[in-house]
Amino acid sequence: MIAPRFRPWFVSLVLTVGLNAWGQAPAPSPPKPVAVEQLQKAWSAVVQVNARAIEGAPSAATLGKIRRGSGVVIGPDDLILTIAYLVTETEQLNIRTQDQKTYPARVVASDSATGLALLRPLYPLTAIAPVALGQASLSDVGQTFAVASGEAGDTMKPARLMDVRNFTGYWEYHLDTALYASPPIGNHSGAGLFNTQGELVGIGSLLMQDIMPASDPRSLPGNMFVPTELLGPYLQDMLATGSSPKSNRPWLGINAVERSGRIQITRVTPKSPADLAGLTAGAFVLSLDGEPLSSLALFYKKVWAKPMSSGVFELTVQERGETRQLKLEIRDRSQTIQKPAGI
DSSP: OOOTTOOHHIIIIIHHHTTGGGOOSOOOOSOOOOOHHHHHHHHHTEEEEEEEEOTTOTTHHHHOSEEEEEEEEOSTTOOEEEEGGGTTTEEEEEEEOTTOOEEEEEEEEEETTTTEEEEEESSOOSSOOOOOBOOOOGGGTTOEEEEEOOOTTOOOEEEEEEEEEEEEETTTEEEEEEEEEESOOSSOTTOEEEOTTSOEEEEEEEEESOOSOTTOOOOOOEEEEEEGGGTGGGHHHHHHHSSOGGGSOEEOOEEEEEETTEEEEEEEOTTSHHHHHTOOTTOEEEEETTEEOOOHHHHHHHHHHSOGGGOEEEEEEEETTEEEEEEEEOEEGGGTSOOOTTO
16 A cells, blocks of 8 residues: 555644634534544545647637646546546546556546546556545535645645535536635645545535635635535446536536626637627626526526527627627537547
């Protein structure tokens, strides 16, 4: 078993004492028992993920041409769970284990609905046991967890679960449940969030300046993690088809934010349905098919609820004081993503 950068004092000191010195979190429930051997196993299952974007891939403009993050071995056949944006429209994919061995790998599935992806090395990994998936809920807020990335020289770090609530991203993304933990780690993409039993409960997605809910006056930086429990209902579908049924849904090709109670477009993807319909950055979206929109999350959910056979959306937008009606073609995002040659 690999052990050089796993710190026993992490378990004996941090997970026992927790992060009470911060004075930033609600009073936690009594600490849960720590399974040192399972945490050791969890750390050993975290790998570094390296990928290069396909030449000309549209996502390279926002996600970069060269990407590096982490993943966690979760299957007996070396199945690796990571965050989807790390491997979207990429090729020349490889993983590096904690003992610094490098393996070529391929994308098995990428799911836009959950934001999770599955990888598999082309050759068997050497003596890496998969970790079990767990869950974190509101009752765990205030508890100390462990975060680990595949970055060379990295160690397991403590993080307190600060909140469990929904998350809406500007890039047509929404989770009804997301995990928010602090202090943040910079190399968060695909990092593993583990409970004290060594179970993987979250996959790192974002670095945020403030993870506290809007109702809390305190401000605290941290990371947002995608709950691994979201994988459970769709794992077999993802292995069989490369995505979940929920990922095959309409796509507009926009970035949007809520400003002063209204939804504003901040970016339009070239050649997307929004672009072809004439939607531009700066416009405010007033309604979808005649229905007023009260939040970004509601906007996305109404878009995704449209049958693919519906043909078009009708957006009412306001731009430079003028109200316009736009018709957007309904298109499946998964059909527009570039894939490596031969896939």
